[in-house]
Amino acid sequence: MTRRVSGYFREHRRGDLSPSSLAPYLLARFGPEPSTDAIEMLIDTGADWTTLGPIDALTLFGRSYLELEFDNNPRKIELSGFGQGNTIAVLSLSDLWLHDTSGEDCRISLPIAICKPTPQIPGAHGNWTLPSLLGRDALRHFDLQLSYNPPTVTLLERQIS
Amino acid sequence: MTTKSSRTAQTIGPGVPRIPTPRERRAYAAQKRNHQFFLDHKWELFDRFPNHSLLIYDDQIVEAFADPLDCIDRRDALDSEQRATVWIGRPHRAGHWSL
Numbered sequence: 393m394t395r396r397v398s399g400y401f402r403e404h405r406r407g408d409l410s411p412s413s414l415a416p417y418l419l420a421r422f423g424p425e426p427s428t429d430a431i432e433m434l435i436d437t438g439a440d441w442t443t444l445g446p447i448d449a450l451t452l453f454g455r456s457y458l459e460l461e462f463d464n465n466p467r468k469i470e471l472s473g474f475g476q477g478n479t480i481a482v483l484s485l486s487d488l489w490l491h492d493t494s495g496e497d498c499r500i501s502l503p504i505a506i507c508k509p510t511p512q513i514p515g516a517h518g519n520w521t522l523p524s525l526l527g528r529d530a531l532r533h534f535d536l537q538l539s540y541n542p543p544t545v546t547l548l549e550r551q552i553s
Numbered sequence: 554m555t556t557k558s559s560r561t562a563q564t565i566g567p568g569v570p571r572i573p574t575p576r577e578r579r580a581y582a583a584q585k586r587n588h589q590f591f592l593d594h595k596w597e598l599f600d601r602f603p604n605h606s607l608l609i610y611d612d613q614i615v616e617a618f619a620d621p622l623d624c625i626d627r628r629d630a631l632d633s634e635q636r637a638t639v640w641i642g643r644p645h646r647a648g649h650w651s652l
């Protein structure tokens with residue numbers, strides 16, 4: 393028995409379906425139950441941490457995200473590679489839910505990095521334009537099957553019966 | 554937002570597999586339909602409403618918001634049935650290729 397979680401590709405330039413414009417995404421939900429809004433996560437094998445970008449953190453947490461203390465938070469970490477230079481983030485233990493092809497929800501408990509918004513005001517600027525990342529801490533639970541010809545992406549988990 | 558301590562170890566056993574309820578299945582189907590609508594129409598919508606957040610709910614009602622906070626507030630004002638169908642579409646993300 394193998395669990396499968398299917399992703400999809402999004403193009404970032406209109407009508408450009410070349411590999412340089414296509415990026416693999418999965419939908420994930422966060423929280424104690426898989427009932428929150430689904431978040432598009434860019435599959436990033438170069439990311440140490442699964443990371444919520446500001447626009448998705450705003451979607452999940454609402455206005456309370458803008459009041460979160462980052463600079464003096466004991467769970468503060470510095471990320472490199474999320475936007476330009478280093479980015480401050482706060483680690484928060486969370487349940488991440490993936491919906492598999494049989495209709496079941498697969499839960500992974502892990503600390504996720506919630507990025508500090510830069511600038512503070514929401515908009516099409518700064519790191520507000522960056523996608524959330526599904527990092528190696530989540531991917532290591534699965535076999536990652538990725539192809540650009542044709543574009544397909546699947547997480548596989550062989551279950552012991 | 555959960556802020557449980559990650560320094561406290563817990564011993565846990567295997568849980569019961571989680572199968573979505575019929576209501577959750579309907580919500581998944583509706584949200585997936587609205588997500589697909591977003592994927593199919595995003596460029597045309599962003600041409601007309603550049604840099605707007607798109608709130609797509611029910612049977613593909615689409616509202617555009619210049620301020621993402623207004624979009625979140627509008628979503629939170631929907632009733633629970635409508636909210637379960639929501640897909641929030643963002644302007645395409647430029648710039649992350651330079652990571």
